[in-house]
């Protein structure tokens with residue numbers, strides 16, 4: 190009996206203190222993120238709670254780069270361990286009143302930004318802005334993130350054209366560790382089951398869709414649509430992804446928010462996925478190490 194108690198205790202404490210060594214990539218569409226929206230303290234607070242969970246986050250819907258200032262300030266105030274930096278595309282879009290900057294926010298202590306590439310093509314309303322990252326926290330030496338915030342009515346065509354973006358990026362950086370992420374509008378009326386045969390990212394089995402058709406990435410109860418997605422190319426990157434870690438993150442449950450309030454931030458949920466960490470536990474987590482010592486003392490005393 191005596192042997193089992195500390196095990197239970199250890200397990201309980203480990204569960205209470207989630208693995209902080211994981212490497213998390215997130216994606217969040219925040220519609221109309223402008224200076225008016227980012228001057229709302231409550232919105233910034235919720236975004237800070239969501240984004241400080243992630244090593245790299247893709248933000249969509251950023252209309253004004255100045256809107257990022259209060260967000261970055263809050264992230265860097267809130268986090269004791271990490272410094273967050275943004276990298277943004279130029280203003281993209283066809284309607285001058287509705288331009289967006291793809292923006293990635295990343296922790297400078299856990300990732301290095303090693304490349305940026307703006308895809309040039311009239312095939313997209315907001316052509317992908319690919320970024321390349323390197324992190325000693327993961328097993329993958331470096332990886333490429335390709336974002337897409339699709340135009341709803343052109344979703345099928347734009348998702349299909351991601352294949353061409355993949356080929357260009359692959360040739361440019363000779364890197365196959367590619368993840369596509371963002372609000373693809375890949376569901377409900379915009380992308381139907383019959384449309385899938387026209388999308389190379391679906392028909393070519395080298396691409397793995399981490400967020401399934403059954404998931405609901407929208408906040409409202411009226412809609413169940415898997416609009417937001419994460420897709421990975423090849424097996425080497427896929428093997429570095431923690432099984433079942435690709436998910437819709439629900440801030441309502443985790444931070445006990447009202448759905449009617451959360452929609453002021455976004456009508457989408459954030460997505461997240463974890464990469465396997467290259468850091469060994471005792472080295473990385475002093476807490477875990479301490480618990481092992483306590484566990485040992487408990488057994489020997």
Ligand SMILES: *[C@@H]1O[C@H](CO)[C@@H](O)[C@H](O)[C@H]1NC(C)=O
Pocket residue numbers: 297298299325326
């Ligand atoms: C990883 O990089 C960070 C930031 O440059 C550095 O502080 C850390 O010591 C590195 N870790 C390893 C295991 O090399």
Ligand SMILES: *[C@@H]1O[C@H](CO)[C@@H](O)[C@H](O)[C@H]1NC(C)=O
Pocket residue numbers: 297298299300301323324325326
């Ligand atoms: C970033 O790059 C520097 C220089 O190559 C390296 O020393 C450092 O460990 C890298 N940081 C991370 C987090 O991988």
Ligand SMILES: *[C@@H]1O[C@H](CO)[C@@H](O)[C@H](O)[C@H]1NC(C)=O
Pocket residue numbers: 393394395
């Ligand atoms: C899928 O795409 C990859 C990368 O371009 C290519 O090498 C492979 O031949 C394609 N597979 C099929 C079945 O078309």
